[in-house]
Amino acid sequence: MNHDTYEADYIRDILEGVKTVAVVGASANQARPSFFVTKYLVDKGYTVYPLNPGLTGQEICGRTVFGSLSEVPEAIDMVDIFRNSEAAAGLVDEALDLEPKPKVIWMQLTVRHDEAAKKAEAAGVRVVMNRCPKIEYGKLSGEWGWVGGNSGMISSKKQSLHGSGKMQSLGIVKR
Amino acid sequence: MSDNKPGFDTLAIHAGAKPDPATGARATPIYQTTSFVFDDAQHAADLFALRAFGNIYTRIMNPTQAVLEEKVAALEGGTAALATASGHSAQLIICHSLMMPGDEIVCARQLYGGSINAFNHSFKSFGWNVVWADIDDISSFEKAITPKTKAIFIESIANPGGRVTDMEAIAAIAKKAHVPLIVDNTLASPYLCRPIEHGANIVVESLTKFLGGHGNSMGGVIVDGGNFDWGKNKGQFPMLSEPNASYNGVTMYETFGNIAFAITCRVLGLRDLGPAISPFNAFQILTGMETLSLRMQRHCDNALKVAEWLSGDPRVSWVSYAALPGDKDHEMQKKYAPKGAGAVFTFGLKGGYDAGVGTVSKVELLSHLANVGDTRSLIIHPASTTHSQLTPEQLEKAGAGPDVVRLSIGIEDVADIIADLDQAMS
Numbered sequence: 001m002n003h004d005t006y007e008a009d010y011i012r013d014i015l016e017g018v019k020t021v022a023v024v025g026a027s028a029n030q031a032r033p034s035f036f037v038t039k040y041l042v043d044k045g046y047t048v049y050p051l052n053p054g055l056t057g058q059e060i061c062g063r064t065v066f067g068s069l070s071e072v073p074e075a076i077d078m079v080d081i082f083r084n085s086e087a088a089a090g091l092v093d094e095a096l097d098l099e100p101k102p103k104v105i106w107m108q109l110t111v112r113h114d115e116a117a118k119k120a121e122a123a124g125v126r127v128v129m130n131r132c133p134k135i136e137y138g139k140l141s142g143e144w145g146w147v148g149g150n151s152g153m154i155s156s157k158k159q160s161l162h163g164s165g166k167m168q169s170l171g172i173v174k175r
Numbered sequence: 176m177s178d179n180k181p182g183f184d185t186l187a188i189h190a191g192a193k194p195d196p197a198t199g200a201r202a203t204p205i206y207q208t209t210s211f212v213f214d215d216a217q218h219a220a221d222l223f224a225l226r227a228f229g230n231i232y233t234r235i236m237n238p239t240q241a242v243l244e245e246k247v248a249a250l251e252g253g254t255a256a257l258a259t260a261s262g263h264s265a266q267l268i269i270c271h272s273l274m275m276p277g278d279e280i281v282c283a284r285q286l287y288g289g290s291i292n293a294f295n296h297s298f299k300s301f302g303w304n305v306v307w308a309d310i311d312d313i314s315s316f317e318k319a320i321t322p323k324t325k326a327i328f329i330e331s332i333a334n335p336g337g338r339v340t341d342m343e344a345i346a347a348i349a350k351k352a353h354v355p356l357i358v359d360n361t362l363a364s365p366y367l368c369r370p371i372e373h374g375a376n377i378v379v380e381s382l383t384k385f386l387g388g389h390g391n392s393m394g395g396v397i398v399d400g401g402n403f404d405w406g407k408n409k410g411q412f413p414m415l416s417e418p419n420a421s422y423n424g425v426t427m428y429e430t431f432g433n434i435a436f437a438i439t440c441r442v443l444g445l446r447d448l449g450p451a452i453s454p455f456n457a458f459q460i461l462t463g464m465e466t467l468s469l470r471m472q473r474h475c476d477n478a479l480k481v482a483e484w485l486s487g488d489p490r491v492s493w494v495s496y497a498a499l500p501g502d503k504d505h506e507m508q509k510k511y512a513p514k515g516a517g518a519v520f521t522f523g524l525k526g527g528y529d530a531g532v533g534t535v536s537k538v539e540l541l542s543h544l545a546n547v548g549d550t551r552s553l554i555i556h557p558a559s560t561t562h563s564q565l566t567p568e569q570l571e572k573a574g575a576g577p578d579v580v581r582l583s584i585g586i587e588d589v590a591d592i593i594a595d596l597d598q599a600m601s
Contacts (some may be wrong), residue, residue, distance in 0.1 A: 030224065031424035039226050109432050135432060143228035145191055146236060147441065148244030149255040149434055154181055154189040159196040167214045168229035170196075 003129050011136045018077035025082030026050030034082040040134040078104040085113045092116040141170035188465045191245030203242045205458045239454040243461040250365040254401030255437035262381025264450030265395030271444045273325045276302025281319040281327045283310050284572040287334035288562035313344045320352045332362040335581040336495040336574035337520040339507040346374025366471040367512040376403040384548025388463040392456035401433030475515025478584040496520035518584045519547045528577040531556045540595035547583035
């Protein structure tokens, strides 16, 4: 699969279809991108497992931090990688050893490893690279437009409010 | 929705716009509100810290403005945009995001007089120094670059004479020096030219002109090309690449990916300097944009006919309009703006300064005023008005010498425009 561009529906299916997300390389520092993403995913209703061996047992955004993928007490639907590309390759191997395997491996901005992606896809796992789930959710929901962002999408359907009922929170359910 | 990319006219109408989720309103509501309610204290904290998308205060963002911003970004092919109170304030915020006191910006001499003025005078108060270059000598841009250069600034189609700039050649110089190329696309609009496709990193525009199109609302816009590596050289663009103290250490280019420049302009420049566009003006402008293609093509077709008529008139000594086959920028126009050369161009009267002043006084259909990009045809004598703060040498270089009359041809019946010029020149 070509990982230079993704169809909107591919990303939407992934973000609608996953429930549990392991954020690998999560930071407790509120200024870091991984904290932003952890917070956003929690607010959108995902069950987030922050992973950081240096912070095991502590809490990030109200979620207990684990040391590694194998320690997570629930099946992981999506592995979200905030590490560099070389580390990502090793994490893909770890993820493919999980029982059950995750449905999706997601690598953050600037993280890309085409060989590891091929390996994951051969094992039936979907892959997204060099993207941020917060940015992609933002584009699909329309929240991205609130900061003047070009989502690249147009629609005459009403925007969907997020199921949580929070003010100023949009969802990505396609009408 | 299929993923086939929508065409320009579809985007002009639909980009950024969605039916209101609460009421189903189809046209964009005018959110004439200064502030927005929070869910709770945590929600408020998240918004202020940029951890959540949402509306806080109309100085920083507003849902009507957001529709305008996404629309402009989509038409220009940028990743994000920021609307401001005026084109001038958009320029101010761009420079504020890029430059510290002592830094330099390389600018083409062939610019709108207001930009020349701002760079020569007001910007000195901030310690920003302009180094002038010339679009007729591309090497002048390279020679102007020093270790303190933070950007190059040009106009795609330049005011007042409609000169067409060789963007790609200058983009190559900017890329080599690793400084962003800023292109003021006001006279062209994205209908005629999309600078990001030619290597621009930032596009700036006066929405007051062709995008709004009806001469009724002030506005400006900054478009992020999403194609510049702000963090490549440590310390070069600190506002973008260093942890920001007013956001608890967030680093803009790291956190916001390819919209980092637009975000920086909004959450630092606009937040602190404050030139916010009014929601009503944003509504007027985004509505005008829906007919951009139709209006721009009529502007171009009319302007060419007027330029041709002027070229044959014995009272006229020269016409500067790139769509005319003999014009020195004709090949450049065919390359960068093949659909047309826009509505703004200049001509010289054999009677010189006095004939210029006389003509602008006698028009009945054309409006004598300082503006361009209206449905109405406009006329002005730059040497005594828009470019009057320039030295005689600067005036000549800018194409605004004493005999120069500038036109912004509107979308009236062209026969009426020509008839009015004919009687006014007598």
